[in-house]
Amino acid sequence: MTVALGVRAPSFVHLSRLTDDTGLLEHARHAVARREHGYCTDDVARGLVVTSRERDPAPDVLRLAETYLGFLTHAQHDSGAFHNRLGFDRRWQDEPGLGDWWGRALWGLGTAAARSTAPWIRQEAMVAFTLGAARRSPAPHTMAFAGLGAAEVLRREPGNTLAAALLSDAATAVGWPDSDPQWSWPGRHLSYASAALAEVVIAAGQFQQDVALRAAGLRMLSWLRDLQLDRGHLSLLPASGWRHGTPRQRYDQQPIEAAALADACATAAAATGDTGWNDGVRQAIGWFLGDNDRGTVMWDPETGGGYDGLTPLGANLNQGAESTLALISTFQHAQRING
Structure with missing residues (x-):
């Protein structure tokens, strides 16, 4: 995949726009901070x-x-x-x-x-x-x-x-993933930032030199990534999550899912030395660049802000803190894998 090529260094301009001398304001209407929140x-x-x-x-x-x-x-x-x-x-x-x-x-x-x-x-x-x-x-x-x-x-x-x-x-x-290859995950429900759970298991296995634990985390991550691939692009789990045995909804997709997957795949690449994991990072970057279910670019190059979600009608154009941070986090990985 080449979707990461040409991604510029992450911009902190919109993050600065949302930040005052106290902290980071949570929400925005389009690119303007909503102080009331x-x-x-x-x-x-x-x-x-x-x-x-x-x-x-x-x-x-x-x-x-x-x-x-x-x-x-x-x-x-x-x-x-x-x-x-x-x-x-x-x-x-x-x-x-x-x-x-x-x-x-x-x-x-x-x-x-x-x-x-x-x-x-x-x-x-x-x-x-x-x-x-x-x-x-x-x-x-x-x-x-x-x-x-x-x-x-x-x-x-x-x-x-x-x-x-x-x-x-x-x-x-x-916990440990289920032995069922069709649901290789602890528990019966996938919710938010799921890749972070796999990432911490990989990291623990690496630091403890526990081969079985690291392998369990890698198995979780591989299954989760494959689950969210549709014809080569990421079709992220929606904000409502997904429970085993129930119909899976397609929207509302959140940038935090792409960022968590990019982080976890980067950790897997570092832990194993297998650069093939960087494909997952590239797919997360691609999701922001428009390689997603709607073919919609999920950030505003003019402001540097990330859009708040992918809906059936396209992007939610609000540029809040969580989505902008997810964008920056994911683009930071682009600099590493593009050398």
Whole structure:
């Protein structure tokens, strides 16, 4: 496949448009931020992931990372849990908890601690990661996101026992895939960002040198990717998910699914040395470029924003934080595989 050729470096222009001195505004109407919806830790954490992944960040990107890190440390309670929703009036709208936002916060903090080019960001992120990594959630998705942060820390500090325990517990929370080749997945329901579950199992198998565990994660990912291929392009699972034995709906497809698949395939390629996994990354990139069920380009080159979803009528033209972050994350992989 060649769909990734010619993809330019990810643009942070729209992300900057959605970011103020407090954090990252969650929603937009077309390209204009909707302040009435405020901020959420989920998106700010993903913002810290993508800004920390930049190998040579421009000053404005580094400033975004600092803003996102400041938001997360403010959101974190002494217990290690996190608030999720902050109103535009700068008041928290919830109590600290261990939902997906806790997992994604640890993912962002772990990535910053491992990859940021700024020593002060790495240091502060590691302090917050350490506080949060002592907690656990019963939810597989939440633990998967936290485990991905732990895997980042372990790539920089292989002897970090706190991160190693969190990554191991994350893989345990996800579980093993069913032996049925027609449904090679833990549980009977596929929901959101499913590829992240396979990715954390692959990462855990790699760090634990557990060949069987790594193979289980690779089997999950291969099955999930094949499930979402239609005549060579990605036909992503819809936001409603899919339960075994029920009819599968085609829409509304979300950019987060393409980004999660790109991340997982990149991890599989690194873990195995098999560059064939990069085809999955290219297919995720292709989904944004219009190689999808509607033949619709899923981002706005003029603004740098990602569209919020693929509907039966084409793109949802709103350019919120989650979709823009998914776009940036996926395009970051394009730079790696295109050399």
